[in-house]
Amino acid sequence: xxxxxxxxxxxxxxxxxxxxxxxxxxxxxxxxxxxxxxxxxxxxxxxxxxxxxxxxxxxxxxxxxxxxxxxxxxxxxxxxxxxxxxxxxxxxxxxxxxxxxxxxxxxxxxxxxxxxxxxxxxxxxxxxxxxxxxxxxxxxxxxxxxxxxxxxxxxxxxxxxxxxxxxxxxxxxxxxxxxxxxxxxxxxxxxxxxxxxxxxxxxxxxxxxxxxxxxxxxxxxxxxxxxxxxxxxxxxxxxxxxxxxxxxxxxxxxxxxxxxxxxxxxxxxxxxxxxxxxxxxxxxxxxxxxxxxxxxxx
Amino acid sequence: xxxxxxxxxxxxxxxxxxxxxxxxxxxxxxxxxxxxxxxxxxxxxxxxxxxxxxxxxxxxxxxxxxxxxxxxxxxxxxxxxxxxxxxxxxxxxxxxxxxxxxxxxxxxxxxxxxxxxxxxxxxxxxxxxxxxxxxxxxxxxxxxxxxxxxxxxxxxxxxxxxxxxxxxxxxxxxxxxxxxxxxxxxxxxxxxxxxxxxxxxxxxxxxxxxxxxxxxxxxxxxxxxxxxxxxxxxxxxxxxxxxxxxxxxxxxxxxxxxxxxxxxxxxxxxxxxxxxxxxxxxxxxxxxxxxxxxxxxxxxxxxxxxxxxxxxxxxxxxxxxxxxxxxxxxxxxx
Numbered sequence: 171x172x173x174x175x176x177x178x179x180x181x182x183x184x185x186x187x188x189x190x191x192x193x194x195x196x197x198x199x200x201x202x203x204x205x206x207x208x209x210x211x212x213x214x215x216x217x218x219x220x221x222x223x224x225x226x227x228x229x230x231x232x233x234x235x236x237x238x239x240x241x242x243x244x245x246x247x248x249x250x251x252x253x254x255x256x257x258x259x260x261x262x263x264x265x266x267x268x269x270x271x272x273x274x275x276x277x278x279x280x281x282x283x284x285x286x287x288x289x290x291x292x293x294x295x296x297x298x299x300x301x302x303x304x305x306x307x308x309x310x311x312x313x314x315x316x317x318x319x320x321x322x323x324x325x326x327x328x329x330x331x332x333x334x335x336x337x338x339x340x341x342x343x344x345x346x347x348x349x350x351x352x353x354x355x356x357x358x359x360x361x362x363x364x365x366x367x368x369x370x371x372x373x374x375x376x377x378x379x380x381x382x383x384x385x386x387x388x389x390x391x392x393x394x395x396x397x398x399x400x401x402x403x404x405x406x407x408x409x410x411x412x413x414x415x416x417x418x419x420x421x422x423x424x425x426x427x428x429x430x431x432x433x434x435x436x437x438x439x440x441x442x443x444x445x446x447x448x449x450x451x452x453x454x455x456x457x458x459x460x461x462x463x464x465x466x467x468x
Numbered sequence: 469x470x471x472x473x474x475x476x477x478x479x480x481x482x483x484x485x486x487x488x489x490x491x492x493x494x495x496x497x498x499x500x501x502x503x504x505x506x507x508x509x510x511x512x513x514x515x516x517x518x519x520x521x522x523x524x525x526x527x528x529x530x531x532x533x534x535x536x537x538x539x540x541x542x543x544x545x546x547x548x549x550x551x552x553x554x555x556x557x558x559x560x561x562x563x564x565x566x567x568x569x570x571x572x573x574x575x576x577x578x579x580x581x582x583x584x585x586x587x588x589x590x591x592x593x594x595x596x597x598x599x600x601x602x603x604x605x606x607x608x609x610x611x612x613x614x615x616x617x618x619x620x621x622x623x624x625x626x627x628x629x630x631x632x633x634x635x636x637x638x639x640x641x642x643x644x645x646x647x648x649x650x651x652x653x654x655x656x657x658x659x660x661x662x663x664x665x666x667x668x669x670x671x672x673x674x675x676x677x678x679x680x681x682x683x684x685x686x687x688x689x690x691x692x693x694x695x696x697x698x699x700x701x702x703x704x705x706x707x708x709x710x711x712x713x714x715x716x717x718x719x720x721x722x723x724x725x726x727x728x729x730x731x732x733x734x735x736x737x738x739x740x741x742x743x744x745x746x747x748x749x750x751x752x753x754x755x756x757x758x759x760x761x762x763x764x765x766x767x768x769x770x771x772x773x774x775x776x777x778x779x780x781x782x783x784x785x786x787x788x789x790x791x792x793x794x795x796x797x798x799x800x801x802x
Contacts, residue, residue, distance in 0.1 A: 202605075303482055303483065303486060304486065306483055306486075307483055307486040307487050307490060310483060310487060310778045310781050310782045310785075311487070311774060311777070311778045311781070312736035312737070312739050312740045312777055312778070312781060313736070313740065314740040314743070315739075315740060315743070315773075315774050315777055315778075316774075318758075318762065318770075318774075319494060319770070319774055322762060322767075322770065323494060323497060395609065399611045402611055403611060403613065403744055406611075406613050406744060406747070407743070407744070407747065407759050407762065408759070408762065408763060409762065420611075423613070423614065423617070427613075427617055427748065430617065430620060430621045430625050431625055434621055434625075437614075437617055437621070438618075441611070441614035441617065441618070444611055444614065445606075445609050445610055445611075445614065446609075448609040448610075448611075449605065449606060449609040452605055452608060452609050453605060456605060
């Protein structure tokens with residue numbers, strides 16, 4: 171057996187470990203990832219199974235109208251609101267709304283951002299400068315203010331609000347993907363693929379994008395957290411969904427912010443619902459970032 | 469360096485032009501247009517036309533834009549529908565309040581965040597380190613208005629230690645030549661007022677500063693860990709410098725570079741947060757002013773506020789970029 175043969179055998183034994191399997195291994199060992207995934211699972215289950223879990227309907231009146239809404243009791247764990255509705259049920263149904271807002275608005279921002287970022291990064295040149303200058307301009311307007319402006323412009327429908335929040339995330343995704351693509355474009359494996367005659371669109375979709383996506387996934391997770399906070403913030407400044415009956419957490423909080431003396435329980439339960447759902451995405455996003463980029467693990 | 473400054477300033481021009489264009493389109497597309505916004509929905513056809521002529525809205529769009537851009541460049545942001553005052557005048561009155569709040573919040577965030585992150589890094593993976601990591605993640609998960617409400621409930625409603633709204637007790641009179649009440653109190657040598665202003669400022673500033681605090685602590689920690697493993701730190705220790713000197717001159721000085729960037733990036737967040745914090749504490753700043761504008765459909769004010777905030781964000785980022793050169797001579801600008 172020649173030396174070359176012996177070396178070849180040794181090389182065969184070594185399993186190639188890819189980016190994703192490495193990341194997955196690191197993720198599983200991270201307690202923050204488990205905590206985030208657990209919280210997120212609770213959030214999603216509550217949102218989907220709201221009608222099964224909630225003791226009452228979100229609009230159902232179980233108590234009397236009261237200027238001082240009754241606080242938590244054995245019968246109504248989170249107390250009632252001033253219209254005699256069960257707060258626990260409203261908060262459970264509110265999870266649906268927050269989840270939908272998070273998913274849809276990040277979905278909108280992500281898809282627009284990906285298209286723009288991919289175009290800029292892949293085509294380069296003038297297209298790149300125009301898109302990126304536009305993104306710079308959008309980034310110079312603080313995200314939440316941009317959302318305020320857009321909602322004023324488009325109206326206070328639920329979809330308009332999700333669209334507005336989505337738009338604010340576009341520049342971040344576009345920049346991120348562009349940077350990633352620029353880095354990947356010069357990589358050896360892309361050169362290899364190009365040299366065997368892979369056509370341009372295939373190069374982008376099959377080779378570059380999957381490798382450039384890792385940071386985008388992290389950002390998407392964190393953007394969900396921001397989206398939930400932003401929709402609550404919009405409600406808080408009076409630009410939430412225009413149906414006051416909707417059990418939106420931010421709206422519940424806003425409606426009672428002025429009467430902390432009497433309705434503190436409503437503010438707290440709605441507020442902590444927001445905090446926990448946001449924390450779930452933050453924990454998970456943070457853990458994902460660490461697992462994908464071990465250099466960030468400091 | 470000078471060439472770099474000039475280049476950065478030049479790069480601002482397209483951004484500012486683009487921004488003004490976006491805002492121009494924004495206001496022109498508002499439901500009903502500016503004339504209806506001025507006159508209300510029940511305006512008659514003639515009065516709408518009269519206003520449109522008066523505002524030059526009957527002119528072609530490019531002409532309108534040029535006029536608008538010229539006004540903007542001269543600092544003219546139009547007039548408020550509600551008070552009939554120029555937006556720029558109102559902005560000048562409201563801005564010091566927001567500025568004072570934002571500066572206080574940032575001082576709190578930096579003052580607590582940098583040492584916290586530094587100590588966490590020095591005790592890497594110790595109890596304090598892990599606790600501060602968890603705390604900072606929880607910290608950034610709080611909506612600023614919720615945090616503000618909790619503080620208000622605990623310290624103002626329940627305990628009654630701090631005033632819950634405004635910048636100054638209503639019974640107190642204080643001349644405010646600068647609009648920065650702390651400064652005004654010092655100028656007037658009115659120390660009771662100074663304490664009162666400080667008491668009013670405390671809660672909003674801490675509420676607004678908490679999220680930046682969490683972020684700054686995290687970045688300081690990460691940056692310090694990076695620097696601690698550098699050869700020059702080992703060298704400094706090996707040649708017998710005291711721990712304090714190494715920490716100050718070698719570690720902290722280099723670790724602060726990314727922190728400065730983050731502080732710059734926080735400006736947008738801080739201004740947004742200020743809008744929400746001001747609402748909770750009835751703080752008479754740009755935030756409350758803009759929210760009133762939303763409620764009253766005072767679009768000129770809203771537009772002015774957004775342009776102004778965007779301008780500040782652009783400006784601060786410029787300053788941050790330039791301050792790199794001062795903090796880190798290794799960076800050479802071409």
